[in-house]
Amino acid sequence: MTERRTVEVGALARVEGEGALHLTVEDGAVTEVRLEIYEPPRFFEAFLRGRAATELPDLVARICGICPVAYQMSAVHALESIFEVEPEPAVRALRRLYYAGEWMESHLLHMVFLAAPDYLGLDDAFEVARQHRAEVERCLGLRALGNRIVALLGGRPVNPVGVKVGGFTRAPRPEALAPLADPLRRARGDAEALLHWIESLGVPERPIEQELVALRHASEYPMNEGRIVSTRGLDLATPDFDEHFVEEQVPHSTALQCRVRERGPYAVGPLARVHLNADRLEPAARAAYDRLAPRFAATDPYAGVFARGIEVIEAVEVALSVVEDYEEPRDPDGPAWEPRAGVGWGATEAPRGLLVIRVETDERGDVEEIRIVPPTSQNQARIEQDLRELAPELLSGSDDNARRRCETAIRNYDPCISCSTHFLRLEIERR
Amino acid sequence: MTAFATAPKLKLAVFKFASCDGCQLQLLNLEHELLPLAGRIEIAHFLEASSRVEPGPYDLSLVEGSVATPADAARIRRIREESKVLVSIGACATAGGIQALRNRADVEDWKQRVYPHPEWLSVLPTSTPIADHVKVDHELHGCPINPLQVRRVLLRALLGTTPDLPSGSVCHECKRAGRVCVLVARGAPCLGPVTRAGCGALCPSLARDCYGCFGPLDDPNPPSLAGRLAELGLGPRDVERRFRGITGYAPAFRALADRIAEERSAEETGGSADD
Numbered sequence: 012m013t014e015r016r017t018v019e020v021g022a023l024a025r026v027e028g029e030g031a032l033h034l035t036v037e038d039g040a041v042t043e044v045r046l047e048i049y050e051p052p053r054f055f056e057a058f059l060r061g062r063a064a065t066e067l068p069d070l071v072a073r074i075c076g077i078c079p080v081a082y083q084m085s086a087v088h089a090l091e092s093i094f095e096v097e098p099e100p101a102v103r104a105l106r107r108l109y110y111a112g113e114w115m116e117s118h119l120l121h122m123v124f125l126a127a128p129d130y131l132g133l134d135d136a137f138e139v140a141r142q143h144r145a146e147v148e149r150c151l152g153l154r155a156l157g158n159r160i161v162a163l164l165g166g167r168p169v170n171p172v173g174v175k176v177g178g179f180t181r182a183p184r185p186e187a188l189a190p191l192a193d194p195l196r197r198a199r200g201d202a203e204a205l206l207h208w209i210e211s212l213g214v215p216e217r218p219i220e221q222e223l224v225a226l227r228h229a230s231e232y233p234m235n236e237g238r239i240v241s242t243r244g245l246d247l248a249t250p251d252f253d254e255h256f257v258e259e260q261v262p263h264s265t266a267l268q269c270r271v272r273e274r275g276p277y278a279v280g281p282l283a284r285v286h287l288n289a290d291r292l293e294p295a296a297r298a299a300y301d302r303l304a305p306r307f308a309a310t311d312p313y314a315g316v317f318a319r320g321i322e323v324i325e326a327v328e329v330a331l332s333v334v335e336d337y338e339e340p341r342d343p344d345g346p347a348w349e350p351r352a353g354v355g356w357g358a359t360e361a362p363r364g365l366l367v368i369r370v371e372t373d374e375r376g377d378v379e380e381i382r383i384v385p386p387t388s389q390n391q392a393r394i395e396q397d398l399r400e401l402a403p404e405l406l407s408g409s410d411d412n413a414r415r416r417c418e419t420a421i422r423n424y425d426p427c428i429s430c431s432t433h434f435l436r437l438e439i440e441r442r
Numbered sequence: 443m444t445a446f447a448t449a450p451k452l453k454l455a456v457f458k459f460a461s462c463d464g465c466q467l468q469l470l471n472l473e474h475e476l477l478p479l480a481g482r483i484e485i486a487h488f489l490e491a492s493s494r495v496e497p498g499p500y501d502l503s504l505v506e507g508s509v510a511t512p513a514d515a516a517r518i519r520r521i522r523e524e525s526k527v528l529v530s531i532g533a534c535a536t537a538g539g540i541q542a543l544r545n546r547a548d549v550e551d552w553k554q555r556v557y558p559h560p561e562w563l564s565v566l567p568t569s570t571p572i573a574d575h576v577k578v579d580h581e582l583h584g585c586p587i588n589p590l591q592v593r594r595v596l597l598r599a600l601l602g603t604t605p606d607l608p609s610g611s612v613c614h615e616c617k618r619a620g621r622v623c624v625l626v627a628r629g630a631p632c633l634g635p636v637t638r639a640g641c642g643a644l645c646p647s648l649a650r651d652c653y654g655c656f657g658p659l660d661d662p663n664p665p666s667l668a669g670r671l672a673e674l675g676l677g678p679r680d681v682e683r684r685f686r687g688i689t690g691y692a693p694a695f696r697a698l699a700d701r702i703a704e705e706r707s708a709e710e711t712g713g714s715a716d717d
Contacts, residue, residue, distance in 0.1 A: 051460040051510040052565055053541035057552035063683065069653055073540050073688065076464020076586060124470065124491060135492030137480045147477065155473040166644040168471060169464040169586040170655070173648045180650040418493075427463075 030426070032417055034398060034405075041402040044395045046421070056381055064090050064350065064376045068174040071368075074383070075427055076169050077120065080113035080161060081361030082383075083174045084235055085368040089357030090176050093372055094348040101340035102178040103235070108333040109164045109174075110234040110359070111326035115157025116168060117362035118281070118319040118326075121425045122209060123150035126316050129419040130212035146208045149201050153323065156194055160330060163187065177345015188334050195331040199295055202327050206299055206320030214316055215419065218309030219400070221393060222271060223283035226360055232291040232325055233284060235359050240287055241277065242310065249358040252367055258388070268392035269384065276392035278310075279364025280424060281318035286310060293328035296321050312397055312423040319425075350376025361386050363425050390424045397423070452599055455487035455500040457521055459507025459514050460541055460569060464586040465532035466490050466506050471589050479593075482600055498524025502599045504592070508534040508541060510569040522576035529595060530572040533585035533689050537657050540585075542569040542691035546700075569691070580605060585655035585688045588640050608639045611659050612652050616643035624651055629674045631684055636662035636694070657689035664698040678702050 030050065035043035055074055062070060067086045072079035084106065091098070098106070123146070124136040133139055140147040158168035163183055165171020173179045224245065226237030239255075240246045247255055258269045271277050285292075286307060289300050299321045300307070306314045352374045358367045364386035371380040397420050405413040456466055470476065470491065486496035503525035509515050522528055530536050538545065544552060545568045553560030572578055582591050591607060598605040608615075612634035616623070624630040624646050632651035634643065638659040645652040658664070664685060671681050682702040685695045 051514060052556070052563065053460055053510070053539075053569075054544055054549075054552050054556055055541075056556050058541070058543040058547070063680075066683070066687075069688075070540060073462050073464075073585065076462040076467045079462075079464070120467075120470065128493070134494040135485070135488075137477070137485065137492070140477050140480075144477070148474070151473050151476065154471075158471060158473070166648050167586070167641075169467055172645050172650065179648075181648045 032398075032421065034402065034413075034417060036402045036405060041399045044398045046391070046395060046398075056383060059378050059381045062378050064094075064370075064372055064378060065176065067370070067378065068176075069170075069172065071383070072170045074385070077117050077427060078113060078361045078363065078366075079170050080109055080165075080174075081359060081366050082368075083171075084110060084359040085357040085361075085366045086370070087174055087176055087357065088235065088359060089355040089368045089370040090372075091355070092357070093353035093355035093370065094176060094351065094376075096177045096346055096348045098177055098345055099340055099342065101182070101338055102343065102345065104333045104337070105164060105179060105182060105340070107231075107234055108160060108330050109171075111330040111333070112157045112160030112164075112168075114234075114322055114326040114362050115330075116154055116161065117425075118323050119150050119154040119157065119205075121362075121422075122205070122316055122319050122323075123147060125425065126419075126422055127209065127212065129415070129422060130209075130214055132415075143208070146205065149205050153198055153201055153205065153327075156191075156198055157326070160191065163191070175345065176348065178340060178343045180344070182340045182343035185337055185339055188337050191334045192331065195327055195334060198327045199324065199331070202320070202324045203295070203299065206317065206324065209316055209320055210303070215313050216306075216311060217313050217397075217401075218311050219397075221310045221312070221396075222274060222277040223286050223310055224271075224277050224279050224365060224389070225283040225287045226358060226365065227287055228291065230291070232288050232293070232296075232329070233360050234329075237358075239358060239365065241271070242283075242286055243271075243274065245271065249356040249367065252356065252358075252369075252384075256389075258384070268395075269389040270392055276396050277389070278312070278393040278424065279386045279389050280315060281322050281362075281364070282310070282312065282315040283364060284360060285318040285321055292321070292325055293332075295328055296325035299324055312393075312420070315423045315425070350374070363387060363390075363427055365389065385427070387424070387426045390426065394421055394424055394426065451482065451484045452596075453484045453486045453496070453499075453501045454596075455498070455503045455521075455525070456485075456490070457487070457503060457505045457507075458489070459505065459518070459535065459572075460510040461507030461532065461534040461539065463490060463506075465535075465582075465584075465592075466504075468586050468589040468592055469504075472593055475593065479596060483596065500525050501527065502596075503528045504595075505530045505535050505572050506532055508539045508569040508571060509566070509575055510541060511565050513564070515566065515575060518572060518575050527579045527599065528572075528576070529580045529582060530578050531582045531587050531592065533583065533655060533657060534569075535572045536581045536583050536692075537689040538569045538571050538691035540688050540690075543686065544569060545691055546703075571691075580607070582607070583638050583656045583689075584640055588642075591640060609660060610639045611635055611662075612637045612639055612641065612643050612646075612656070615639045615641070616646045619643055619647065621646050624649065625670070625674075631671050631674060631676055631680075633667070633684065636664050636667050653687055654685070654695065655688040657692045658694035662694050664694055665701075668698055668702070678706050682706070 033045040068083045071082040161168045165173040224241045226233035227240045228237035367384040369382040625632040630651035633654040634652040638656040685699040
């Protein structure tokens with residue numbers, strides 16, 4: 012006799028954007044996994060055509076309210092490669108500071124507001140706060156600091172405004188950055204304490220093997236620059252992306268899935284970055300990694316929340332070193348450049364992982380074509396595979412338990428469904 | 443104006459339509475005020491933050507995003523029925539958002555450009571503000587909304603009164619802050635004179651021009667500003683793009699941009715290019 016069960020999650024909560032999950036299990040095997048996305052398409056790749064290159068940082072920020080810095084950074088790097096603009100070292104340092112602020116804001120949102128309720132069997136961080144007020148306050152304090160960093164450079168944490176090709180519209184005076192130093196020194200201890208607390212919550216384990224992809228930089232933990240590498244030997248420059256990765260539709264299910272051409276699904280994000288760049292971590296973050304090393308022996312997606320915790324410490328350290336060594340850019344506006352026709356690639360590490368943007372401009376410097384490959388569309392195939400592998404265990408428990416476990420598995424990747432563009436194609440495929 | 447219902451514990455719902463999630467995030471960005479506020483409010487529906495979903499009716503519904511699919515056009519009507527007070531939050535909800543750029547385009551063509559199977563897409567040809575579909579009690583402008591404004595709405599709702607929101611232009615805020623005018627001093631194409639206050643003159647504070655993300659103020663004069671931008675050296679195409687931005691579908695900005703587009707197309711037919 013066939014035992015058939017269907018798990019439906021009508022509206023995924025505690026993810027960014029709108030999605031639903033449909034999973035069918037027959038005889039202990041998953042016959043269907045559908046991560047349905049009903050986030051309405053916004054057509055960024057269409058309406059950005061014909062816009063001026065100089066408008067891109069403001070416009071792509073609107074793809075995602077949680078990681079606008081990431082879209083600005085990938086876009087600006089793509090444009091700088093077309094216009095042959097090399098930002099001065101002080102601008103480069105400020106961009107790391109800017110990114111560090113966003114990592115803090117986004118990772119802390121995930122760790123305490125989106126993920127922690129799962130480990131405690133609660134509905135939200137407000138309930139968590141009833142039992143663990145100090146930890147939620149600690150998270151809010153660290154998030155506020157991350158937001159303050161982004162706002163210092165871009166005016167506000169959501170859709171900040173100061174980024175431009177070659178630099179920033181205004182660089183902070185040293186006396187404006189200096190007051191960040193003490194809060195950042197205190198933040199290190201708070202970030203460590205918060206990670207210890209997450210460790211104490213009984214995060215599930217699932218030591219599987221999967222291919223992880225991230226940037227790798229010659230000397231730094233990767234944010235804005237580096238080659239694209241993987242745990243299975245990929246090592247390429249960003250413009251070679253299409254030689255090794257393919258976005259394809261799969262007949263059995265919903266997804267336009269990004270895959271490694273030779274092999275299949277892969278994951279990007281903090282877990283991938285930590286696996287591929289542990290030797291580049293600052294000492295305090297490295298110490299946390301060493302303590303958690305057993306959780307990183309396999310490429311366990313549930314260890315993603317620890318990777319986020321380690322990266323919060325890393326972001327605090329990076330921010331502190333930029334603040335301590337800060338010298339005001341000579342020319343924050345960046346060097347003069349002339350619009351020209353060309354093709355540029357930008358790849359930076361969004362909080363959720365590798366974010367690739369390819370831009371083609373015409374001789375006036377207007378956007379002719381743009382392609383945006385957000386981290387969540389890259390993780391999509393991997394999320395579905397995790398759910399498929401999880402399914403046999405779901406048969407024994409209640410539907411409610413199955414739903415919760417599926418949601419937790421999805422949340423490992425902190426999916427950001429609002430990150431429009433490619434990811435939206437899923438919605439279609441299920442019909 | 444509808445007075446907020448007075449209730450011992452305000453039942454709050456937050457809904458998302460086509461958007462980036464950034465305005466909802468501004469609620470969570472209330473930071474240390476968040477927990478005290480959460481203690482006074484019943485968060486009955488807020489999917490980004492909570493798995494707990496309570497059915498309506500709701501005392502106060504905050505709606506983020508624009509209406510861009512047939513399903514959403516039906517959903518907003520149901521939400522209106524369940525909401526005593528409905529406040530649209532952010533540029534998508536109040537002006538259709540950046541995605542309203544499709545409203546002048548051939549959406550069929552766009553679908554084909556972005557999607558391999560456009561025939562499976564269920565989207566409306568337009569992205570429109572919430573107020574085009576249902577009665578809206580208040581609008582919070584901005585891309586994103588200012589967290590201090592959303593706090594004011596929540597606090598006033600708790601008091602059972604209506605929020606007073608800033609009017610006037612970005613220029614007013616900029617002058618009050620004593621900033622150097624980027625338009626006058628540097629010739630930057632600033633939209634501050636026609637843009638609603640509320641951001642604290644953010645862009646000029648970073649030495650750059652405002653790009654209108656809070657939308658037009660109540661009684662703006664875009665043609666006058668467009669004339670000034672032309673004097674600064676912007677061609678018609680650049681001026682049109684300037685107004686066709688984050689809040690480009692707001693009537694005052696749209697009317698000007700459409701007029702420029704018509705003039706440009708008339709000129710092109712006449713055989714002369716503008717730039």
